[in-house]
Amino acid sequence: MLHLELEKRLHAALLAVHPAVSVAAVHVMPAPDAKFGDYQCNALMTLARELKTNPRQLATEVSAKLDVADLCEPVEIAGPGFLNFRLKPAAIAAVLAAAARGEHLFFQPAGTAARTYVVDFSSPNVAKPMHVGHIRSTGIGDALVKILRRLGHRVVTDNHLGDWGTQFGMLLLGWKTRLDRAALEADPIAELERLYKEVNALCDDGKPTFDPAVRDAAKNELVKLQAGDAENLGIWREMQRLSQLQFDSIYGRLGVKFDHTLGESFYNPWLAGVVEELTARGLARSSKDAVAVFADALWPEGTPRPAPKDNPFLVQKDGEWVDLPALIQKSDGGFNYMTTDLATIQHRVREWNPDEIIYVVDDRQAPHFRQLFAIAGQWHPEWTAKTKLTHVGFGKICGTDKKPLKTRDGNTPKLAALLDEAEERALALVTEKRADLPLERRQEIARVVGLGALKYQDLLPHRTSDYVFNWDKMLALTGNTAPYVQYQFTRAAKVARDGRGNGQGPVAPDQIVLVEEQELALAKLLLNYGHTLERTALDYAPNFLCNYIYELASAYSRFYDNCPVLKAEEPTRTSRLVLCELTAQVLQDGLALLGIETIDEM
């Protein structure tokens, strides 16, 4: 929190020395090591190079103009030109007291700088089970949404369901010719999946089971659906209804909500218009009976165009750069996901006029998004001038063999089964540790801990890296895990609860006395909650928040071990009690932003 105030004052001092300089890149951030102080600025060294001046001299001039005496010890110039800031305990105490009065929780809302975001995440397919992969898009997307909202931004969430396309030809054919009503009754999604797999095996010309008659029949069903055939539309709607039940159940368990669920089918009315417009503007043209966008149409001769290696519409084959066009209409007249995605951007811009649209989608689709964003930018430059388009990609979940996670029988694990197993395993652990609690209580703890562990494991590695799925590790009570952090929360919350009720009024700054190393370390970490949220949002990387929460939890644990709270004399008792209360609040808030619940007893 104080880093923003220090940064503001540093900017003023810098401008006093060099009025023309740009201060945008000059940041004050937490120091990497306590021996360098609490905050540092290393931007003056970079700036000195641009100004062609001596970095230490610049630092000296700036620090002479810098007035931070109310917050810090005299600023220290270290090494080649670092500025090191050491907070005065009284300044820390004042921020803590304000937080204890409920004035803030160590972050500063965006206020007038608030932006509008559309976040597109989760996006499961109708008629298919949600599987382990969906936890990434859903968890990362939901965390980013919650963090952006906490920082005061406006966020529109939209679940872009896969509810249209080729697979429905096969599903309709399967429904009509081989549906098992009893199986559908028992487990609709499993039955739909079975139908799809069976028919798909007959339609795949690469498989020995290939039957061209079935393929044509499936295609015929698709054409009828797209033409508005009443029977097919009815079946399609029933499939949607059954799928939505599954989605509602899983999102309910995960605590995820959407403002809108506009699936691909929503955009059907605009697809033909998209192709017409792009063709009319010369951005798209016919090719092999299809309609596609080519590099030369997007960036005509004489206009600035990307180098071949940076051009998403070119690929090198046999030493030659050849076209890799983006298809927007198939040779059979149908449209595909590129067309839909373009219509979706159009709709979102018109409806919400956002500053940014974020797509939380598997990294493997990165080339698609590069093409999509390039087309959107050339189609309507005014859109991309206002609206930033961002693909937030992520890596895959692996088994211990480093290959994509599979069940014992070689299938992709289903999300619902994974959630069940997380709760079951957590229940076994809780029962082992807390046999004294009634079953119902243990089940509730197991739900919170199990789902928390699963989500936390998924958010802890940087989103772009693949990670190894490991039940034992995620549920471990030591190390950087949800159960550990949740446990530290219960300790902090318990002390805070037990310590209340002495008729304390609002806490005044001079009531907070920070002396012990563990008290100061904990307090300083609390101050950095806001900085962490800002960094997390900036990089779309929830793991920053995970690591902060873990640091805070372990700092609390050290404090708890060394600093008795309830038995301490005043003013130590109140000071420590405030630390417990605020730590509990930040841990709870931070975990909530990650979509993870807390519980009062474990």
Added chain:
RNA sequence: GCACCCGUAGCUCAGUUGGAUAGAGCAUCCGCCUUCUAAGCGGAUGGUCCCGCGUUCGAAUCGCGGCGGGUGCGCCA
């Protein structure tokens, strides 16, 4: 073949516009419960940041060239 992502301790992973002596957890070893939950805490061991060259006050981070792994590359999304 080309593009993108990745390569950090035995294992799993962090590492803030390039920033100070590269960190954590697990595992291994040694300690700490008459004290608010020991589901905890402290300490020790452990490194060619894949290799080489370059840029600079400073490189795990940026550039170039290799090596190794993953992913993608015209009518699926």
